[in-house]
Amino acid sequence: MSLKLKYETDSSVSRLKLIKYCLMKFLLLLALVISFSVDSFAVTCLRDNSDKGYEIMKKVDLESKKYKTQKSDIYMEIVDENNSKRKRYFNLYKKNFGSDSRSLIKFYEPSNIKNTSLLSYSYDNKENDQWFYFPALRNIKKLGINDKNSSFMGSDFSNADIAGRSLGDYNYCFESEEGGFAYVSSYPKLKGDQYSVLKMKVAKKVNMVAKIEFFDRQDEHVKTLKNQKIRKISGFYVVLKSKMINHKNGGNTKIITKRIELNSDISDGFFGVRNLR
Numbered sequence: 001m002s003l004k005l006k007y008e009t010d011s012s013v014s015r016l017k018l019i020k021y022c023l024m025k026f027l028l029l030l031a032l033v034i035s036f037s038v039d040s041f042a043v044t045c046l047r048d049n050s051d052k053g054y055e056i057m058k059k060v061d062l063e064s065k066k067y068k069t070q071k072s073d074i075y076m077e078i079v080d081e082n083n084s085k086r087k088r089y090f091n092l093y094k095k096n097f098g099s100d101s102r103s104l105i106k107f108y109e110p111s112n113i114k115n116t117s118l119l120s121y122s123y124d125n126k127e128n129d130q131w132f133y134f135p136a137l138r139n140i141k142k143l144g145i146n147d148k149n150s151s152f153m154g155s156d157f158s159n160a161d162i163a164g165r166s167l168g169d170y171n172y173c174f175e176s177e178e179g180g181f182a183y184v185s186s187y188p189k190l191k192g193d194q195y196s197v198l199k200m201k202v203a204k205k206v207n208m209v210a211k212i213e214f215f216d217r218q219d220e221h222v223k224t225l226k227n228q229k230i231r232k233i234s235g236f237y238v239v240l241k242s243k244m245i246n247h248k249n250g251g252n253t254k255i256i257t258k259r260i261e262l263n264s265d266i267s268d269g270f271f272g273v274r275n276l277r
Contacts (some may be wrong), residue, residue: 045173045185051186053172056202063169063207067236069266070094073259074105078155081250088113088153095266099124103165104270113153117276118162124169127190130159133276140276145192156223156246156253158194170198180204206230206237222248234262 037208046052076088089109095102105118117133130143141147148160170186177183186198198220208230214223229241240257269275 018147045171049174050172053174053186056182056184056204057170057175057186057200058167059104059207060202060209062200065096065236067234067262068096069262069264070238071261071264071266072257075081075254075255075256076153076155077256079252079254086154088155093266093272095268097268099168101166103162103164104271104275105162107153116153118159119271119273119276120153120159120163121271122164122166123182125189127192128160128163128166130163131273131276134157135277138277140273149194156244156251157255160194161225161244175199177204177270181210203230208237208239222246236262238262 043101070092072092072094074090074092076090078086078088087110088107090105090107093104093106101122101143103122105120107113107116115133115135119131119133121129123129127145128148130148132141132143132147133139134141143159148163149158151157152159152162165186169190170188173185173187175183175185180203182202182204184200184202186200188195188250195214195217196217197215199213199215200209202208203210210227210229210230212225213221214225216222224245224247226243226245227239227241228243229239230237231240232238233240238257240260242255244255246251246252
């Protein structure tokens with residue numbers, strides 16, 4: 001009798017351990033599902049608002065694709081928290097390839113950064129590619145995710161900010177409308193993105209972004225981009241003056257277009273990696 005009782009007790013203990021193990025696995029799986037659901041876009045935005053947000057940003061994207069190419073002379077002014085200023089001058093070349101785009105930046109002033117170049121390939125629904133050329137090192141470097149999230153030549157723009165954003169890189173949620181502006185929250189699809197959300201203010205009349213508020217992965221409001229001057233050039237709306245305000249260090253960076261030429265001929269090969277040098 002005692003042996004049978006011991007066997008039954010041991011069996012009960014084993015079953016209890018198995019039940020506890022299965023329960024723990026289930027709770028762990030449930031926690032993962034809940035965590036994923038909280039982070040997922042489906043919980044963040046209602047379907048109607050998601051569709052409306054996407055349609056607003058699709059119009060913005062189409063507006064930027066109305067011209068095939070762009071050549072610009074750009075002035076960049078970097079202001080730190082002590083109001084000290086640094087000046088940069090570069091040429092910007094850009095070409096649209098359907099839903100994708102490519103851009104090439106070549107600095108020509110000041111002399112210590114002359115011929116430094118940045119090539120960006122922006123894709124729809126896929127991580128962008130970027131390459132830097134540093135003439136002092138005579139080296140072309142393909143940027144990893146940390147490099148893309150780093151400052152663009154000491155400015156308050158990141159390298160990824162400069163590359164631009166594709167329509168398919170985000171999930172969208174319409175928030176509200178007021179005074180000719182639509183407010184849309186954009187949630188990055190790529191896990192490596194440094195931002196958790198971009199809150200956009202869109203001027204509906206011209207389908208252009210007037211302001212973007214950037215929030216980091218801790219949901220802290222870290223930067224604000226203001227497109228301060230939007231003009232119609234050769235029949236197309238373009239941004240001619242932008243200001244990125246850095247809320248973490250008190251600095252800001254202005255980017256001002258001094259000259260712009262749209263729809264001029266630029267060969268596809270011009271945007272090759274070899275042309276960085």
